Amino acid sequence: MVELIKVAKIYPPSVEALSDVSLSVKQGEMVFLTGRSGAGKTTLLRLLCGLETPTRGLVEIGGNDLAKLSRAAIQRLRRSIGMAYQDFKLLPDKSVAENIAISMEVSYRSRTFIRKRTRYLLDRLDLTDKLRARVGDLSRGEQQRVAIARAVANKPELILADEPTGNLDGETTERVMELFRQCHRQGATLIIATHDLSIFQGTGHRVVELRAGRRVQTTDPDRTPSLPGEAKAEI
Numbered sequence: 001m002v003e004l005i006k007v008a009k010i011y012p013p014s015v016e017a018l019s020d021v022s023l024s025v026k027q028g029e030m031v032f033l034t035g036r037s038g039a040g041k042t043t044l045l046r047l048l049c050g051l052e053t054p055t056r057g058l059v060e061i062g063g064n065d066l067a068k069l070s071r072a073a074i075q076r077l078r079r080s081i082g083m084a085y086q087d088f089k090l091l092p093d094k095s096v097a098e099n100i101a102i103s104m105e106v107s108y109r110s111r112t113f114i115r116k117r118t119r120y121l122l123d124r125l126d127l128t129d130k131l132r133a134r135v136g137d138l139s140r141g142e143q144q145r146v147a148i149a150r151a152v153a154n155k156p157e158l159i160l161a162d163e164p165t166g167n168l169d170g171e172t173t174e175r176v177m178e179l180f181r182q183c184h185r186q187g188a189t190l191i192i193a194t195h196d197l198s199i200f201q202g203t204g205h206r207v208v209e210l211r212a213g214r215r216v217q218t219t220d221p222d223r224t225p226s227l228p229g230e231a232k233a234e235i
């Protein structure tokens with residue numbers, strides 16, 4: 001489903017956000033991408049959905065080399081990818097329902113499907129009473145859940161989530177993870193960038209760690225990777 005081969009990304013003038021990163025993710029796999037702040041997680045996700053182009057190397061999604069696709073083909077491909085951005089990228093003046101409907105409307109889903117799916121997702125994410133609320137009036141944690149609902153609404157084959165639980169308490173984090181697990185059971189491929197060890201420890205899923213733009217290890221999922229906060233405080 002996803003193939004990166006020796007990918008580098010240099011932002012001008014000379015920030016090497018990713019260096020020689022190779023990664024292969026099979027269809028139906030759920031992978032956690034971890035690493036300290038600035039390690040390159042967001043950059044990697046942005047490369048996968050065609051929002052950035054690599055400086056070197058190959059990025060393939062579903063067998064398509066993104067560098068060879070036209071702009072229109074990239075747009076079409078993006079419809080099969082659900083992306084939950086770290087900064088949400090919601091439309092603040094639109095309602096929760098309107099924001100979630102967007103990904104389904106571009107795929108010409110029926111009104112009935114859109115209404116049912118929106119209500120279902122809001123129920124799963126404990127946001128039922130916010131259906132008609134203006135997104136700009138919601139808390140950060142509520143906006144984060146709307147962004148997640150929008151990302152999964154159209155049942156995409158590939159779900160990319162950037163720090164999806166960064167603003168959430170434990171119980172709400174568990175709701176979000178249960179929704180992701182459901183998408184996974186239904187066949188979606190998921191890549192979740194996170195600092196939150198608790199959402200992948202003991203899950204049995206693969207954990208890929210980036211450090212300063214380089215892939216440093218693929219852990220046994222039950223081993224704790226060396227992560228932010230790993231340095232022991234000196235007393």
Ligand SMILES: Nc1ncnc2c1ncn2[C@@H]1O[C@H](COP(=O)(O)OP(=O)(O)OP(=O)(O)O)[C@@H](O)[C@H]1O
Pocket residue numbers: 011012015016017035036037038039040041042043044086
């Ligand atoms: N548009 C940009 N222009 C210049 N430098 C950038 C740009 N985007 C990211 N960077 C730099 O690239 C590096 C990797 O950033 P990235 O956002 O991918 O890291 P991250 O692992 O997602 O971090 P965080 O956990 O803090 O979100 C950082 O040094 C960052 O400052």
